[in-house]
Amino acid sequence: MAKHALLSASGAHRWLECTPSALLELQFPQSTSEYAEEGTAAHELCELTARYFLGEVSEMDFENRRDELAKGHYYNAEMQECANDYARFVTEKTKAAQESCEDAFTELEVRVDFSKYVKDGFGTGDCIIVADKVLEIVDFKYGKGVRVEATGNPQMRLYALGALLKYNTLFDIDSVRMTIFQPRLSGVQSSDEITVKELLEWAEKYVKPRAKLAYKGEGEFAPSEEVCKFCRAKAQCKARADKNLKLFDEAPDAMLLTPEEAGAILEKAADIQAWLTDLEGLVSSTLLSGQPVTGWKMVEGRSNRKFADELKVVEAMKSAGYDESLLYERKLITLTQMEKDFGKKAVAETLGELIVKPQGKPTLAPAKDKRPEFKPEEQLLAEFDK
Known part of the structure; x- marks a missing residue:
């Protein structure tokens, strides 16, 4: 079984903000999800594909190992396409680094140790490109539900810190560039760059003291939507x-809420x-589990009727004289399913302008949301211009 760090890089956004949460979580078992398992499968495929693109594995080895991965539950055309995009991205980054630094090299799935600042702290970097002046970290994200930003990202910074400690004796490194590669969100690439001086100052003045508190379960709880989202104790x-x-x-004291008060709530x-x-x-x-909770009970929920055996239903209806063609409805699969089955690029090349993206319905969002503000007057003018 793989060892899990108490203060992991992936959980840094949580234990750096809410320091007592790290020890509190130990009371709850580690769990997984279908999304996490899918992400693990995608990472394995990405590593293999990138090694092939970089010339680290032969075509035969690549095909044999890919075929093994393809037997898994999550492999599909979309995942392979994302792996290819990632591999091309890593290869291009590597070539660019080697153009400015002849001895530059790339390492994949590298264990990095930042225990100098975080007790027992370690993690695994998806891709580290080591060169003179700029050290580059690339992190692959397969999820498409939430866009992950590189700017100020503590997970990426801890990877950068560990990589810097591992490779700083090989090159004269001035800064670290961190990139999130998230291909299922329209190939989103979010990057951030920080000087070595700034990174080490962040580690010494912010990370180190808060990591000491977190390791002991001390400090103040700081619950929030982002901090609590993946906490096992939430x-x-x-x-x-x-x-x-x-x-x-x-x-509020008034009998009626104002829009401003509603917004504040x-x-x-x-x-x-x-x-x-x-x-x-x-x-x-x-x-x-069989334990009572005062005031609550489990009841049978609503269910819908269904066919016990679809094949036998068809045979029974045919025997009763009904035309089989009347028993089926023809429906096009969704665009998402089509891209998953045949690959996003293949579908885009085949359908071209037949794929459109209507304007989304106006949706309420916090002011800090990165999406541009919807302005009704601009929408009205656009309608007149049609």
């Missing part, structure tokens, strides 16, 4: 509950809906 954390419950004690309550869902999950799992 459903039972008292600090999170207290923060959310306090909102109900802050009702929405901003404070960003985590409440997720918190209530987590509480439902906790109570439901407790009841299903």
